[in-house]
Amino acid sequence: MHKNSPSHDVRTDIHSPQTEQSTAFFRADSGLMSISGGIYTQINHSSNEQGALYLQFYQKSDAMSFKGLDLLRKAASPAAMHDSSDRDPPPRCAEGTRINVIQDILTWIKDPEPTHSVLWLSGPFGNGKSAIMQTIAETLRNDSQTSHLLAGSFFFGRGKPGRDKAGYLIPTVAYQIATNIPWMRKPIETAVTRDPTILSKSIDAQLRYLITEPFRLTPDQSRTPTVLIDGLDECEGHGFQCLILNAISTAVFKDHVKLRFLIASRPEPQIRERFVTQPLSRHHFPITLDGDYETREELRQHLRVGFEDIFMRKCDLMFGVESPWPAEEQLARLAHRASGQFLYASTVLRFVDSDDTHPVHQLELILSRQPGSIAAFSSMDDLYTLILESCPRQGALPLVLSSLVFFQKGYSYYTRTIANLEILSGLRADDISIVLRALPAVVAVERAERRGLPDDYDWQEFMRYYSPRFIIHHQSFIEFLTEKERSGKFHVDNDVVNEAVPQVDEFVAECLTTW
Numbered sequence: 001m002h003k004n005s006p007s008h009d010v011r012t013d014i015h016s017p018q019t020e021q022s023t024a025f026f027r028a029d030s031g032l033m034s035i036s037g038g039i040y041t042q043i044n045h046s047s048n049e050q051g052a053l054y055l056q057f058y059q060k061s062d063a064m065s066f067k068g069l070d071l072l073r074k075a076a077s078p079a080a081m082h083d084s085s086d087r088d089p090p091p092r093c094a095e096g097t098r099i100n101v102i103q104d105i106l107t108w109i110k111d112p113e114p115t116h117s118v119l120w121l122s123g124p125f126g127n128g129k130s131a132i133m134q135t136i137a138e139t140l141r142n143d144s145q146t147s148h149l150l151a152g153s154f155f156f157g158r159g160k161p162g163r164d165k166a167g168y169l170i171p172t173v174a175y176q177i178a179t180n181i182p183w184m185r186k187p188i189e190t191a192v193t194r195d196p197t198i199l200s201k202s203i204d205a206q207l208r209y210l211i212t213e214p215f216r217l218t219p220d221q222s223r224t225p226t227v228l229i230d231g232l233d234e235c236e237g238h239g240f241q242c243l244i245l246n247a248i249s250t251a252v253f254k255d256h257v258k259l260r261f262l263i264a265s266r267p268e269p270q271i272r273e274r275f276v277t278q279p280l281s282r283h284h285f286p287i288t289l290d291g292d293y294e295t296r297e298e299l300r301q302h303l304r305v306g307f308e309d310i311f312m313r314k315c316d317l318m319f320g321v322e323s324p325w326p327a328e329e330q331l332a333r334l335a336h337r338a339s340g341q342f343l344y345a346s347t348v349l350r351f352v353d354s355d356d357t358h359p360v361h362q363l364e365l366i367l368s369r370q371p372g373s374i375a376a377f378s379s380m381d382d383l384y385t386l387i388l389e390s391c392p393r394q395g396a397l398p399l400v401l402s403s404l405v406f407f408q409k410g411y412s413y414y415t416r417t418i419a420n421l422e423i424l425s426g427l428r429a430d431d432i433s434i435v436l437r438a439l440p441a442v443v444a445v446e447r448a449e450r451r452g453l454p455d456d457y458d459w460q461e462f463m464r465y466y467s468p469r470f471i472i473h474h475q476s477f478i479e480f481l482t483e484k485e486r487s488g489k490f491h492v493d494n495d496v497v498n499e500a501v502p503q504v505d506e507f508v509a510e511c512l513t514t515w
Helices: 060-075 099-112 128-140 166-180 182-194 196-200 201-217 239-255 269-275 297-314 327-336 342-352 357-367 378-388 395-407 419-426 430-437 458-467 475-481 484-490 494-514
Strands: 025-027 042-046 053-059 118-121 150-155 226-230 260-265 284-288 443-446 468-471
Touching: 042 395, 060 166, 060 182, 060 196, 099 118, 099 128, 099 260, 099 284, 118 128, 118 269, 128 150, 128 226, 128 260, 150 166, 150 201, 150 378, 166 201, 166 239, 182 196, 182 201, 182 297, 196 201, 201 239, 201 357, 239 260, 239 269, 297 342, 327 342, 327 357, 327 378, 342 357, 342 378, 357 378, 378 475, 378 484, 395 419, 395 430, 395 475, 395 484, 419 468, 430 443, 468 475
Parallel strands: 118 260, 118 284, 150 226, 226 260
Antiparallel strands: 025 053, 042 053, 443 468
């Protein structure tokens, strides 16, 4: 190819059977240039001060592919994937538990010709749906014989950045499909590169153009992979939950996408309505976590494994405590109180494992408490009440609880800091920290790093500028606080909290205006 005049661009296609490789700037001092390798579709030129001509070559296949996958990655939410560090450690089923339900789901996933392409795993809060979904995802991914059956996963989390909005779902799943299924990468990348606005389109359009259409361009598969969607009821907005189910229905029953969908959620009215309406009503496989699956023995095993871990990690405190601890009779009592709620068992373990307390004493507090009435939430409510009663700063507790409820009203995860609790409640940061330190069973605190600061650095200033964030373990704790008949003296009036929201919004706006 001869050096062209700098008065116009050079555009050509150069094909080579050699391995494609990218090319940067080439100096064109001679009258003739030879290029080999790659598929180049555009060549731009420019001259430097010495008059030497430079040509820049763009390689279509690599550049376009990188652009497509990079755009998709930026729109996806790694925090929602089953192996995300944001969820570490995630809830898992203890060894030897939930065997029947896990086996039923894996059998459906491995079935080469299933009767249904959608499975709905439903159950009330605290019944271990997320632990089952996590275990399913890990079981598939960690086995070379089944890893190809996991297309992708998305774990919704109410109020969790990157996990609470419907808009993250399809890009995240599509990105995983592109990286997990080799032959799907190219058609998905092409779809994004051809029209990057796909990433801002409706859920239905995204599913169609990023997943359904690319699957049509691939060879037929003997077994269709499965997409796991956990906690659909924790997706922000009932309308968006319905839109997701509508889009899946269209993809599966109208467009016949070569995918299966495993969906886990509470049986909320808007979700249940979609599953009892055509076409989902006749074409989904329902599994309800009730007495058939929630056996007391599984709960005992879950507790047993957890207590053994506490016993080993706190062996210095457990010196002289007879093993096995606790006794089988005590495990049976706890399993009975759990009434099928794995959340109850997990909260018990966190309470017993609290810092600055003795595990034996913490367990005795739970076992010595008389169970409440035969209400749907009685066991869980009794446990939440005990946890709050054990807090050492009862005078500060109501203001802290009200502030926790306030920040669950849709405020960003990044605003949920000890410093902001201090501003809202009027309490000192150290008082708030002492209260939260006594509540690890229901509230987690992400510790701020203090490395590099002088030993005499003012604690209040540190808390204000390097403030730790707090995370509510489960939304059921907020529901407990805001229902007076359940929380009693610890009740937080929702109306009072709602009245404070516009006042705080106005205050924040004023601060931003004068900043």
